Amino acid sequence: MFKKILIANRGEIACRVIKTARRMGISTVAVYSDADRNAMHVEMADEAVHIGPSAAAQSYLVAEKIIEACRQTGAEAVHPGYGFLSERASFCEDLEKQGIIFIGPKPKAIRAMGDKIESKKFANAAKVSTVPGFLGEIENAEHAEKIAGEIGYPVMIKASAGGGGKGMRIAWSRDEVRDGFERARSEAKSSFGDDRVFIEKFVVNPRHIEIQVLADAHGNCIYLGERECSIQRRNQKVVEEAPSPFLDEKTRRAMGEQAVALAKAVEYQSAGTVEFIVDANKNFYFLEMNTRLQVEHPVTELITGVDLVEQMIHIAAGEKLTLKQGDVKLNGWAVESRLYAEDPYRNFLPSIGRLTRYRPPAEGRHGDIIIRNDTGVSEGSEISMFYDPMIAKLCTWAPSRKEAIDAMSDALDNFVVDGIEHNIPFLASLMQHPRWRDGRLSTGFIAEEYPDGFATIEPSARDRKVFAAIATVVELLRRDRLDRLTGRLAPHSGVLKPDWVVKLGDAYIPVSIGEGMVSIPMEIDLSIDGDAALTVASDWRPGEPVWRGSVGDHEVSAQIRPMDNVVRIAWKGMSVTASTMLPRTAELDRLMPAKVAPDTSKLLLCPMPGLVVSIAVIVGQEVKAGETLAVVEAMKMENVLRADRDLVVETINAKPGDSLAVDAVIMEFA
Structure with a gap:
């Protein structure tokens, strides 16, 4: 077994690998860029090596710097995490030349499965069900339009070396192919250094279900159930679960056996994931194989009890899998x-x-x-x-x-x-x-x-009562604390008055105080909006960010953020601004004029902090609704800013290469 490994990654996955290595008694080495000098993974590791500037292309993506860090520290093996160098076969080969073990599959498998075009060809040859598409090299936008027309719309344009939703576009018509092709190529080039893309049929209303596999160097391979990853935004997974609520045991077994067959065909070693799209009739099609640890691997670990990082380390050390397929049980x-x-x-x-x-x-x-x-x-x-x-x-x-x-x-x-x-x-x-x-x-x-x-979701009548109850007790405690801090012998602030009004947005809700005392912990009866009294109980103290307690028979945990004369309350995805006041104050408050938001309809504002990639218009140009105005890159994703109506460009305040803050004015319209 290894004595020391280096994690060629950052953030949560680096911390995740360090935790398992520490439990196994293995020393760890972290690498970090300028931006990550004080990062958690640097603090957690036994050693840390600085590898360059903040930009990943000058630090985490430079294989030579990772190898040099191994030489400096004596690390025997490298765990790549996911992203960055995790699926770069040349990096694996460079490590092997230096006598350093790559904790992952061999270059052959990475090349066969890591490239989406080649993996499709390989899967077809191995008789794995695949989505219809064009796997050759696409010359230009015109060629892409021709291919898409032959396949039939809608189509998916995808970066060959892509992942994480980058370099991916759906085109529903010929007009969308050209722009999608250019955007996919551009993102692919900037994110992966490879601008090749391919086109395949887009399956309408598909589910994204993937199979986790483990394989060693001795020919043993098993699958550990599936993960449902269908909740996605812009092709980026948001919520995952295991197992899938859709699969039956027969389909699960068929998908698992096909995933294992594919892994064996490429002599796969390590943890890997075979991704499928599944239609409404449980027909499944090979999408791609990720030759690395997946972001969503924790849900598989939770239902199987198998530490996938530990298994990867054992496999990389040449050990046999101790698990058999019959040992894998899905629990909970x-x-x-x-x-x-x-x-x-x-x-x-x-x-x-x-x-x-x-x-x-x-x-x-x-x-x-x-x-x-x-x-x-x-x-x-x-x-x-x-x-x-x-x-x-x-x-x-x-x-x-x-x-x-x-x-x-x-x-x-x-x-x-x-x-x-x-x-x-x-x-x-x-x-x-x-x-x-x-x-x-x-x-x-x-x-x-x-x-x-x-x-923001509009609260139901029941939810409004919960918000009103929380707002009331928060205000009572605030006033009681103020009285105590100012040394008042009598609470002139009105704490003991029985009638209050809670303003939630534009609604005014009457609240009457019944039995109880203003204290910590608090238990008090409230009548809300004329209904029968309910008991509100909590040990919340002013200043705590989460209010925990009960409102009637509901257990509630709500986020509390005091603001100017109001409190922001967030609960179950709902968010309200609440103000608790005396009835007379509420009467006067109703007379206050509403604040009007400034008119920004003639401005193009930068929607996020980012880098201007391109400006698509010139001063004086007449632009139609839907046309591209500018492209801004943020966190490795290109965001196309389009005109929401017909307009004329009056001034342009930014140029390609500018770094802009949120709401910076990019251009103004006549």
């Missing part, structure tokens, strides 16, 4: 939510900055529930524009799917992240979505259910 249900630094209310645009507060729910077993949080950040960490915007992977396990989803819902309500925008509100809302809870999924789920983007 696991759900993973990917927490991203992005604003769900602004079409999920990336967000960067410092985590002023980061407090995930407690990991471990809690009764019949297990909570796991794979992360590479801590309070005070900075989310950089240079890398993927993932903050953490929150996982829950329970005996059943419903229990696992409910546990995830509660865990998200308890997950505190401040300082940046994040997608927790969206994830929390998703956990309540009837279609998700019923398991009626497809890769188009988010686009279909949120066609106009994600917006």
Whole structure:
């Protein structure tokens, strides 16, 4: 067994590998760029080596720097994590030349399966069911249009060396092929250094289901069930679960056996994932094989009890698999939510900055529930524009799917992240979505259910009572604390007055106080909107970011953020601004004029911090609705900014290569 390994990656996956290596008694070496100098994986590792500037192309993607770090530290093996160099066959070969073990498959398998075009050809030769498509080299946009017409719309344009949704576009018509082809090539070139793309038939309403395999150097190969990865946005997975709520045992076995056959055909060694798309009739088609550890591997570990990183290390050390196919049992249900630094209310645009507060729910077993949080950040960490915007992977396990989803819902309500925008509100809302809870999924789920983007959910009448109850007790405690701090002998602030009004958005909800005292812990009876009194109980203290307690017979965990004269309350994906006031104050408040938002209809604002890739118009140009105005790159993704109506360009304030802040004015219209 190895004495020391180097992790050629960063963030949560580097931390994940370090945890297993430490448990196995193996020393670890981290590598880091300028931006990651104070990163968690650097602190966790036994040693750390600086490998260059912040840009991945000058640090994490430079194989020579990784090899030099191995020489400096005496690392015997390299675990690549995922992304970066994990599927680069030449990197594996370079390590072998230096006598360093690559903790992953051999170059042959990486080349056969890592290139999407070659993997399709190989799968066809191995009689694996594949999606119809064109696997040759596409010369230009005109050639792409011809191929798409022959295959039949819709088609998927994909980067050959791609992954993570980058370099991928769906085209529903000839007009969309040209732009999709150019964008896919551009993203592929900048992300992977390889601008080759291929085109295949896009299966409408497919499910994305993948099979985890393990194979050693002695011919042994097994599959560890499946993962459902159908909840995707822009072809990027958002929520995964294991097992799939769709598969039956017969289909699971057929997919697993086909995945194993493919792995054996390429003499695969290590952990790998064979991805399929599955139609409504449970017909499945090979999509690709990821010759590395997958981001979503924790859900498989939770339902099988198998540490995939540990297995990869044993296999790389030349050991035989100790597991047989009959040993693999699927136990319970696991759900993973990917927490991203992005604003769900602004079409999920990336967000960067410092985590002023980061407090995930407690990991471990809690009764019949297990909570796991794979992360590479801590309070005070900075989310950089240079890398993927993932903050953490929150996982829950329970005996059943419903229990696992409910546990995830509660865990998200308890997950505190401040300082940046994040997608927790969206994830929390998703956990309540009837279609998700019923398991009626497809890769188009988010686009279909949120066609106009994600917006704050309007609370039901019952939910408004919960918000009003929380707002009331929060305000009572705030006033009581103020009285104590100012040394008042009598509470002139009105704490003991029985009648209050809670303003939620534009609604005014009357609240009457019954039995109880203003104290910590608090237990008090409230009559809300004239209904029968219900008991509100909590040990929450002012300043705590999460209010935990009960409102009637509902157990509630809600995020609390005080603002100017109001409090922001977030719960189950809903978010309200609440103000608790005396009845007379409420009367006067109703007379206050509404604040009008400024008119930005004649401005093109940069929707996220990013780099201007191109400006597609000139001053004086007449632009039609839907035409491209500019392209901005952020966190390795190119975002096309289009005109929402016919207009004329009056001034252009940015040029290619400019780094812009959010809401910077790119251009103005007449």
